[in-house]
Amino acid sequence: MKLFLRVLSVAVLAVIFVGFTRIQNTFMFERQLLQPRNTTSLLLVNTAGCKIMKLDPFDMSIRSFFPTHSVFTCRENEDIVYVKHNTIFINWNFAQDRNPTLKYCKYDVIWRPINTNTDHNFFRFINESKPFTDNQTIHDDFIRVRCFDNYNHVVYRNAFSFVHLKKKAERRCIENFKKHSHNRRHLSILMIGVDSISRNNMIRYMPKTRHFLYKNLSALDYLGYNKVADNTFLNMVPMTTGKFVHELPLNTSLTDVSFDQFDFIWNKFSEKGYRTLYSEDASYGQIFDYEKAGFKKPTADYFDRPLSLVLEDMHDIWNTNHHCVHARLETDIYLEYTRRFVQKFKTSPYFSFTFISRLTHDELSNAKKADDLYYRFFKSLSEESSLNNTIIFFYSDHGIRFGQFRQTFIGKIKERLPFLFIILPQWFKVKYPEIYTNCKTNQQRLISPFDIFETMTHILNFYTYNIKNSKMRRGLSLFNAIPQTRRCEDANILPHWCTCSKQHVLSTGDQTVRKIARHFIQILNSKIASFKQCETLFIKRVISATKIIPTDVVLKYVNTSHVGEKSSILYGHRVSTYIDYQISLQTVPGDAMFEFTVRYDESESNFNMTGDFSRINLYNRTSYCISGIELKKICYCKVQT
Incomplete structure (x- = not known):
């Protein structure tokens, strides 16, 4: 009996202890929930003028969109003809x-x-060689x-690029360099752009490329890089001319106007004695x-446009969903051309674009297939010591559209936030510490x-x-x-593309919407x-609606005062503002999105379009009956083929 009572007492004490422990843990957990949170960690950019939300690249709500992929390889593992150096x-x-x-080969x-x-x-094949069986x-x-x-x-075809010194160039x-440089040390520029990769998708x-850039090249990662327009062309023109397309001026409906007349950044470098490269795939x-x-x-x-045209025209040489030319990855072809150029002129x-x-x-997940290619590219240049005098801009134009x-x-948010890395030479960071800090x-x-x-x-x-002259740009x-x-207003980023604002989800049935x-x-x-070849469009459904309001921090900001190294921000009353309504909808016929x-202008009580819109699903052949990029986004042809 006594033994039974002892065992019972121990059991009761154990239950009380476990219960107390659980209550204590629950209390501690609730205390943690009540602690002030570090909201800075929730923001990519946290300044008086802009706050950009930090969104988890692996958020549970989007994991279904990210299938895993194995290493990307071409269907063919060797080439009948290959290149080493210039042979x-x-x-x-x-x-x-x-x-x-x-039995033999020829080249032209x-x-x-x-x-x-x-x-x-335009291109031509000239100077056909004699038959050869050796290198x-x-x-x-x-x-x-x-x-x-x-x-x-003909039983085999291929095309190749080479980099040679050009006497006239x-x-x-x-x-020109002697005239402008005054014998001072130069900085070359290497621009590597990759289509449709947001920072989160990178x-x-x-990860392999990112790790190498961080660890081996001390790359700077720009978290608040915001696109300014819809597609590649509309973002590349500001990057390479400093102007919007309509400021060039250029009428985008005119497909017969060339771009030779415009002053691109590589032309400015060329005038001052820089060799220039321009390379693109997918002609x-x-x-x-x-x-x-x-x-x-x-x-x-x-x-290298002539090369890309020739490759594209030889339909029998492609494999693996048009990503390989025999055993060579198309991306590798253009990266290798660029690598040889950089190595030649290190x-x-x-200036290389x-x-x-x-x-x-x-395809969203094809960035995985690109990882090893860009890793090898940067690793090779680094090991060759080809980047000692080069500033690298490694970037995308936008996220997946x-x-x-x-x-x-x-x-929606990440489509507007592509990735951008800038890599500076080590000697430059040491010689100009203030620039590096900035x-x-x-x-x-x-x-x-x-x-x-x-x-x-x-x-x-x-x-x-002149820094002073640049402050108002x-x-x-x-x-x-x-x-x-x-x-965003200061940076000429239209509200439609701006990622700085607070966002409130609205009902799709809201009367204003x-x-x-x-x-x-x-x-x-x-x-x-x-x-007349295009159908009249009607609303099928409103997909989503968001009200976008600038932060109170922005609306109440008055000025910033500086005393020595310390600065303080003065806030006042909230001013009247613009409220933006961002809406996605689907139309019929054609199911375009x-x-x-x-x-909405609070001070004037009126609504106005901000001047830009996106087509967020592919139109493919449904707009075949009309030309012009903007019209193709809208038109659903009455006769479908």
């Missing part, structure tokens, strides 16, 4: 196994004149290789060529493509750049500290009213 070789062992009838030069105006799609040293920029059997039938560069799918979708007239003359000393001034689109343009993910809240500070400021343009302008005119050099008070939606449909129909922003 082409025939892989006879593989050739005999793959195509035993192959892919040619486009340098100083003569031609159509942007050949190449002295031209681009060649096409064809291999034949005993009956002189070298003479111009040496003379975190998800390109028919290139920035200045898709439904446009491109350049009548090569826009750079090293210009001690000479150069490379933009790669096809691999990542259409189409598909179901784009229609989510996170997809560049680091600006990682958490609101910035745009206009700032990249202004930074490159600063680099070009490094010893004569919409584009600010990242070598100077971006003001904490900077707003329905009224705005009907007005937007009227605007769309007015744009296509004179094109649009997203647009309308602004």
Whole structure:
């Protein structure tokens, strides 16, 4: 009996202890919930002028959009013809196994004149070689290789690029650089652009590249990089000219106007003695060529559009969803061309612009396939010591613009926030510590493509750049500290693209929302009213509606006072503001999905369109009956093929 009572007492004490422990843990947990939270960690940018939300790249609400992918490989694992340095070789062992009838090869030069105006799609094959069965040293920029059997039938085709010194370009560069540099140390520029990758998507799918950039190249990661317009072209023009497209001026409905007349940033560098490279993949979708007239003359000393046209026209050489040319990844072809250029001129001034689109343009998770390619590219340049005099801009134009993910809240925000890394040479950071400090500070400021343009302008005119003259520009050099008070309005980022504001989700049945939606449909129909081949559009459904209001911090801000190194911000009464309504809707016929922003002016009590809108699902062939990018976004052809 006594034993039983002892056991019972121990059991009761144990229950009391466990119960007390659980109550204590619950109490401690509730105390943690009540503690003030560090809201700074919830923001990418947290300044008086702009607050940008930090959204988890692996948020549970979007995980279904991110399938895993294995390593990306081409269907073919070897090439019959391959290049080492400036020499082409025939892989006879593989050739005999793959195509035993192959007996010899020839190459011809892919040619486009340098100083003569031609159509942007022009090229010619010239100077065909004699038949060869051994390696050949190449002295031209681009060649096409064809291999034949005993009956002189073509059994293999390919095309290759090379980087050689060009006498006229070298003479111009040496003379102009001597005139402008005054024997001072130069900084070259390497721009590597990747289509449709948000900063969050890079975190998800390109960890290898990111880790190398951080650890080995001390890259600066710009968290508040905000696009200024819809697509690649509309963001690249501000980055490379410092102007919006309509300011060039350029009528985007005119597909026969070339871009030779405009002063791109690489032209400015060329005038001061820099060798220039311009490289893009996917010839028919290139920035200045898709439904446009491109350049009548090569826009750079090293210009590979003729190569991309030839590759595209040889349909039988492609595999793996049009991402491989035989055993070479298309992305690698253009990165290798750029790498050779940088390696060739690593001690000479150069400006290199490379933009790669096809691999990542259409599919969110294809960034994973790109990871190893860009990692190898940067690793190779680093190991070759090719970057000692180079500033790198590694960036995207925007996030993914189409598909179901784009229609989510996170997809909407991240489409506007592409990634941007800037890498400075070590000697430059040591010699100019104030500039390096500013560049680091600006990682958490609101910035745009206009700032990249202004930074490159600063680099070009490094010893004569006037900071005072730049303070009132919409584009600010990242070598100077971006003001904490900077707003989207200051940076010329339209409300439709601005990620700084608070957002409140509205009911899709809200009367104001329905009224705005009907007005937007009227605007769309007015744009296509004179094109009888297009259907009249009607609202099928309102998908989502968000009210966007500037933060109270912005609305109450008066000024900032500085005393020594300390600064204080003065706030006053809230001023009247604009309220933006961002609405997504679907139309019939055609099930097109649009997203647009309308602004309400509190002081005037009226609504106005902010001047831009997005088509957020693909139109494919449904708009075949009309030309012009904006009209194609709207028109649903009455006759569907």
